[in-house]
Amino acid sequence: MTVAVVVDSTSDIPPAMREELGITVVPLTILFGNQAYLDGVEMSTEEFYQRLVTDPVHPSTSQPSPGAFAEVYERLAREHEGIISIHISSKLSGTVRSAEQAAQMVTQVPIRVIDSTSVSMGFGFLGIEAAKLARAGKSLDEIAAQVEALIPKIRLWAVLDTLEYLRRGGRIGRAGAFLGTLLNVKPLIEVRGEVLPAERVRTHKKAIARMVELASAEAPYKYLAVLHSRAQPYAEELAEQLSAIHPREGIIVAELTGVIGVHGGPGVVGVTGIKQD
Template sequence: MPHVKILTDSLADIPPPMAQALDITAVPCIVRFGETEYRDRVDLFPPEFYQRLSSSATLPTTSQPATGVFEDIYRKLAQESDQILAIHTIASLSGIFNASRIAAENISNVHIELIDSQQVTMSLGWLVILAARAARAGASLSELRALVEGAMPRVHVIGMLNTLEYAQRGGRLGKGAALVGTLLNVKPLISIVNGEVVPVENVRTQKRALERLIEIVLGSGPIQELAVIHSAAPELAQRVTQMLAATFPEDQIVVSETGPVLGTHVGPGAVGIAWLTGRY
């Protein structure tokens, strides 16, 4: 019997070689500069995107893939398997889940189930990777759903923004908060909790902010999977990786650059950690 196919969206930030090796289909989200539309990491890759973002007077806009795009991909996957598990980013913050759901309802020759991960970037990515590994090992659709839903409480992400400018320009926080952050050179730490973006704390220096990231992650319990994510900040990602490597095997730390959609809202210079804690 063919393996269950695993689908996600490009907000999972899974490094392409890893996604390809695990047969993960990532549907590209959309970013627009003016009237020109690009597919995330198909027509526009992170290096070019961040260069344009830094020099653009206005923010790009972002949107979910069209329902028809999901339908086309579901039909293609249905030629290889009669079961698909779609694991998507936070449904309450994006139209991605709904577009995928509507498309799935229009496909009759395959059993499609969807999960709202309530996560983004590699905290979503780890759920997708877990499912893909288990699918390759022959797990059933119901087993995969139970695996992902069981892992959701154990997956976490925390990040440091280099600036509040892009979050403020994109309407993600008030102008006063952005002004304070700029004047005080605050490095805000943010996380995702129950599908919501929440502030963790404000730290006055980059050095201390990175230290706090490590402290929070290592203090969360035994770690099963670990990824460092950045937005046009490879040097910072390397520093964080080296700090984590004092405790966790460096060759098991995945490094990923977030793409245009999330990058529009966090701006360049952000770095974060996504991890899966082990079972107690």
């Protein structure tokens, strides 16, 4: 493969799929006070959620340093003719900026850094598409152009068990419109660059039904995934209902990594996809 594909750990691409496609992951960092852990490397998703609900210290997150990206780029440059690096929305993290700085530091091969404007499998699918195109022998420019063309077609909705973790993490964006108005309601959000308020629903069951409606209205999809944080039964239920618009075997069920969990907390259920042409 002449073009290497890099994503960050918030992409939530299942490990087996990452390995099969040869996608390189640069981890963000989870901090519990002065203790730092590389997301998915030094702290698993399961370990993170267990600690999140028991540790009195609320965690924070940090993007990879330019040096961390440069180290990865230099290693990949020895075996590839180009690198495409696709990352979490620049409105949600400084990861894109770190990658851009690293790309200026590494001159052995051309590097294209892409702001996905999304999160989780919303941009994980961009990495998957890029890897497939690279395997097909496409050039860096061709891959970047096709990936960028998919960005406006990304859709992502999620229901949160609470807005508290978003508030603590400072990533609430315009979803702050919900604050002060929630009494036993589940906030339904949309991610389009930033976290945006969508609707208020009373229960997870109603939220799932509403997400099915929203996703169905945008069908068909090239790629589709269900997301969750410690909410596998709800995720499986949602995936089954979405099988009416997309083959069930083609719907990925992915758990949100710890870095996203810092801001969303446990109990998140969502759906994301890339619309078909």
